[in-house]
Amino acid sequence: MILTDLATRAYNHNWRLDPVVRSLLDTDFYKLLMLQLIWQRYPDVQVTFELINRSREVRLAEVIPEGELRAQLDHARTLRFTKKELIWLAGNTFYGRTQMFQPEFLAWLADFQLPEYELSVRDGQYVLRFPGPWTHTTLWEIPALSIINELRSRAALRGRGRFELDVLYARAKAKLWDKVERLRAIPDLVLSDFGTRRRHGFLWQAWCVQALKEGLGSRFIGTSNVLIAMEADLEAIGTNAHELPMVLAALANDDDGVREAPYRVLEDWRELYAGNLLIVLPDAFGTAAFLRNAPEWVADWTGFRPDSLPPVEGGEQIIRWWQSKGRDPREKLLIFSDGMDVDSIEATWRHFRGRVRMSFGWGTNLTNDFRGCASSPTTALDPISVVCKVVEANGRPAVKLSDNPSKATGDPREVERYLRIFGREGMVEKSVTV
Amino acid sequence: MILTDLATRAYNHNWRLDPVVRSLLDTDFYKLLMLQLIWQRYPDVQVTFELINRSREVRLAEVIPEGELRAQLDHARTLRFTKKELIWLAGNTFYGRTQMFQPEFLAWLADFQLPEYELSVRDGQYVLRFPGPWTHTTLWEIPALSIINELRSRAALRGRGRFELDVLYARAKAKLWDKVERLRAIPDLVLSDFGTRRRHGFLWQAWCVQALKEGLGSRFIGTSNVLIAMEADLEAIGTNAHELPMVLAALANDDDGVREAPYRVLEDWRELYAGNLLIVLPDAFGTAAFLRNAPEWVADWTGFRPDSLPPVEGGEQIIRWWQSKGRDPREKLLIFSDGMDVDSIEATWRHFRGRVRMSFGWGTNLTNDFRGCASSPTTALDPISVVCKVVEANGRPAVKLSDNPSKATGDPREVERYLRIFGREGMVEKSVTV
Numbered sequence: 032m033i034l035t036d037l038a039t040r041a042y043n044h045n046w047r048l049d050p051v052v053r054s055l056l057d058t059d060f061y062k063l064l065m066l067q068l069i070w071q072r073y074p075d076v077q078v079t080f081e082l083i084n085r086s087r088e089v090r091l092a093e094v095i096p097e098g099e100l101r102a103q104l105d106h107a108r109t110l111r112f113t114k115k116e117l118i119w120l121a122g123n124t125f126y127g128r129t130q131m132f133q134p135e136f137l138a139w140l141a142d143f144q145l146p147e148y149e150l151s152v153r154d155g156q157y158v159l160r161f162p163g164p165w166t167h168t169t170l171w172e173i174p175a176l177s178i179i180n181e182l183r184s185r186a187a188l189r190g191r192g193r194f195e196l197d198v199l200y201a202r203a204k205a206k207l208w209d210k211v212e213r214l215r216a217i218p219d220l221v222l223s224d225f226g227t228r229r230r231h232g233f234l235w236q237a238w239c240v241q242a243l244k245e246g247l248g249s250r251f252i253g254t255s256n257v258l259i260a261m262e263a264d265l266e267a268i269g270t271n272a273h274e275l276p277m278v279l280a281a282l283a284n285d286d287d288g289v290r291e292a293p294y295r296v297l298e299d300w301r302e303l304y305a306g307n308l309l310i311v312l313p314d315a316f317g318t319a320a321f322l323r324n325a326p327e328w329v330a331d332w333t334g335f336r337p338d339s340l341p342p343v344e345g346g347e348q349i350i351r352w353w354q355s356k357g358r359d360p361r362e363k364l365l366i367f368s369d370g371m372d373v374d375s376i377e378a379t380w381r382h383f384r385g386r387v388r389m390s391f392g393w394g395t396n397l398t399n400d401f402r403g404c405a406s407s408p409t410t411a412l413d414p415i416s417v418v419c420k421v422v423e424a425n426g427r428p429a430v431k432l433s434d435n436p437s438k439a440t441g442d443p444r445e446v447e448r449y450l451r452i453f454g455r456e457g458m459v460e461k462s463v464t465v
Numbered sequence: 466m467i468l469t470d471l472a473t474r475a476y477n478h479n480w481r482l483d484p485v486v487r488s489l490l491d492t493d494f495y496k497l498l499m500l501q502l503i504w505q506r507y508p509d510v511q512v513t514f515e516l517i518n519r520s521r522e523v524r525l526a527e528v529i530p531e532g533e534l535r536a537q538l539d540h541a542r543t544l545r546f547t548k549k550e551l552i553w554l555a556g557n558t559f560y561g562r563t564q565m566f567q568p569e570f571l572a573w574l575a576d577f578q579l580p581e582y583e584l585s586v587r588d589g590q591y592v593l594r595f596p597g598p599w600t601h602t603t604l605w606e607i608p609a610l611s612i613i614n615e616l617r618s619r620a621a622l623r624g625r626g627r628f629e630l631d632v633l634y635a636r637a638k639a640k641l642w643d644k645v646e647r648l649r650a651i652p653d654l655v656l657s658d659f660g661t662r663r664r665h666g667f668l669w670q671a672w673c674v675q676a677l678k679e680g681l682g683s684r685f686i687g688t689s690n691v692l693i694a695m696e697a698d699l700e701a702i703g704t705n706a707h708e709l710p711m712v713l714a715a716l717a718n719d720d721d722g723v724r725e726a727p728y729r730v731l732e733d734w735r736e737l738y739a740g741n742l743l744i745v746l747p748d749a750f751g752t753a754a755f756l757r758n759a760p761e762w763v764a765d766w767t768g769f770r771p772d773s774l775p776p777v778e779g780g781e782q783i784i785r786w787w788q789s790k791g792r793d794p795r796e797k798l799l800i801f802s803d804g805m806d807v808d809s810i811e812a813t814w815r816h817f818r819g820r821v822r823m824s825f826g827w828g829t830n831l832t833n834d835f836r837g838c839a840s841s842p843t844t845a846l847d848p849i850s851v852v853c854k855v856v857e858a859n860g861r862p863a864v865k866l867s868d869n870p871s872k873a874t875g876d877p878r879e880v881e882r883y884l885r886i887f888g889r890e891g892m893v894e895k896s897v898t899v
Binding site for chain 1: 638639
């Protein structure tokens with residue numbers, strides 16, 4: 032006779048909501064590093080983030096019920112940093128450094144709440160905007176994306192039988208483990224999980240992280256997800272993102288100010304952080320322009336994270352630049368994290384082996400690869416290219432060019448202006464799938 | 466915060482034993498059909514069954530701790546048919562027939578207990594014997610085999626981490642489901658589970674059966690496992706086995722009696738059973754000899770289960786024989802169940818399609834195929850060829866020849882005598898892996 036666990040059963044059946052986001056720490060580590068900088072230097076800037084679905088063929092508003100989306104966003108707004116979480120942020124060592132976060136900043140975080148959102152539907156897509164103080168809207172990026180992606184996964188799984196789901200997850204596990212076994216063959220691999228924002232779901236990301244921990248041992252250096260880092264006793268990984276140069280450029284009063292913005296970001300950054308956190312993200316307005324105009328001291332930074340050129344091309348460009356500045360690339364670090372999967376990790380690693388230090392941030396293809404796992408062919412589980420970007424700062428339009436015109440965001444006229452300022456040198460059109 | 470289910474945890478930690486066999490119904494259906502015949506006609510025959518490990522390279526006594534084996538065998542001896550089980554046997558319809566089991570037989574079953582066993586170790590192998598009344602020792606065959614096989618699986622999994630086990634089962638599920646998807650492409654497939662005796666474990670067999678149910682729908686006609694048939698509301702499948710002709714031949718007083726034994730079995734059988742239960746198992750002492758000497762009425766039976774010739778060869782031989790007797794093979798049934806897997810099922814089905822009715826009994830390669838599923842290469846999870854056979858009846862040696870000399874059992878001198886009686890015609894040596 033099977034004894035039913037009545038308490039569990041009653042609890043499961045009375046869920047009002049199965050939250051996608053259960054903690055404000057369920058975000059990428061770099062958001063907290065950037066937030067401390069924003070809180071310190073730009074407390075009065077108003078910034079609007081907006082959801083941008085680059086996979087237009089997926090009509091999100093027809094896939095995810097609006098009521099569900101609102102319930103999840105509302106739930107995220109009820110979250111606060113808990114005592115345990117703040118104590119951990121205060122007491123943990125990040126990148127070898129204690130007290131990464133200032134006590135005043137943590138005290139301020141204790142009262143933090145995600146601000147209101149604006150949601151409407153246009154042409155089958157959600158128009159989801161987060162206007163407000165930069166110090167608050169910045170933390171919407173990751174939960175907004177994980178909510179959208181997980182609700183889409185849930186919609187794709189709805190109606191499938193218990194057994195079908197069992198097989199689906201079995202296949203996804205087998206598929207990921209095959210990837211892990213291939214990565215295991217790379218002797219000096221350095222890899223971390225960057226898959227929070229486009230994950231299939233939180234529990235699945237946790238499983239994937241466990242797989243990397245078990246399979247790669249010390250070659251797996253940590254996760255960008257702060258909550259999972261805390262729970263699984265892993266290093267929290269991450270530095271900075273495009274929103275910093277995008278906002279500073281938008282705030283600039285003239286073209287020179289726009290041109291200088293990426294370097295002002297680095298100046299701000301190095302006053303707060305050091306060592307392995309001194310990673311340059313060079314492609315907000317094109318890597319070629321960034322390198323051409325960069326001050327000498329940028330070559331002193333620990334490394335670069337090329338984020339939109341093909342990895343070999345992007346890496347070679349940066350290595351040439353280091354060499355032109357008389358630096359030895361073997362002492363420098365390249366972090367590859369743009370749409371990587373096992374093939375491109377292997378190829379990139381083989382290409383640069385011995386010539387530069389390398390680290391890989393594995394994102395969507397780690398935490399959301401269910402392609403071929405369903406019992407009947409479907410694209411509903413394929414990852415989509417959805418982002419949540421700064422669209423304006425203090426009422427002015429914000430722009431991202433990147434090295435790949437498919438990844439450019441912003442008002443078209445403003446994009447043209449930025450292209451005049453930075454030029455188109457070195458840009459490579461490449462379709463974006465994840 | 467994670468709320469631990471204390472009751473479950475305490476229960477799990479206090480298990481004295483995780484039983485392999487939890488019910489006397491956890492056996493093959495044909496054992497019960499045969500037992501009714503034995504109980505009715507041969508209540509006084511003494512028969513010894515013995516474990517025979519044909520995979521000699523696997524030294525079972527070095528793999529399975531003797532204490533564990535004894536604990537499981539002892540536990541099986543504590544089992545009785547429960548009221549629910551007896552009521553189900555009495556009330557269920559088997560092969561379209563109600564009251565398959567006589568009330569007196571079921572009343573007798575209510576007091577049934579597995580008899581004592583003899584266990585010792587010789588040259589790294591267990592010598593496991595079950596002497597006693599045939600009416601009792603016959604029911605040891607299946608639990609003895611499932612205990613040996615599941616304890617071997619458990620030994621192979623011992624020391625593996627929780628995560629590694631998760632991946633292993635995920636891979637096994639993905640592997641089985643790939644097989645199911647291939648079988649699904651066979652439009653008029655008729656398939657049943659015959660995998661109890663060599664299963665990886667009971668719960669795994671239950672999963673495999675569920676997979677067939679979900680994946681094949683009505684093409685999956687049932688399971689040989691009586692307990693699973695009852696629990697999952699499936700048809701119990703099975704007819705008879707080699708032990709009947711082997712015992713009757715051993716009891717015969719002269720060579721003529723030995724030669725006639727297989728037909729006496731069929732005469733006994735058809736007095737008790739009918740219809741789809743009239744399946745001939747022709748190969749106890751060689752199919753060619755069986756067909757050559759068979760009385761005319763054998764051609765009236767519903768079908769044959771060739772069990773040791775390659776399927777195409779065995780099937781063709783039987784079809785030729787039906788034709789020589791003026792029977793239309795398209796009205797006859799062939800049941801293929803000897804070491805089948807998807808390749809051989811597909812090939813056999815294609816070969817005979819439209820010429821004969823076919824049914825497949827899928828055994829070891831259904832319920833114990835973990836090859837390639839472990840994270841590191843191992844043979845410890847590969848299935849082995851272990852059987853539990855009649856070795857003597859009323860003190861006389863029992864023999865099986867089969868069509869494959871690798872599957873012959875019995876005292877070598879006695880085997881020679883049987884070969885003189887039946888001849889070697891049509892025998893094909895073929896290595897036995899499962």
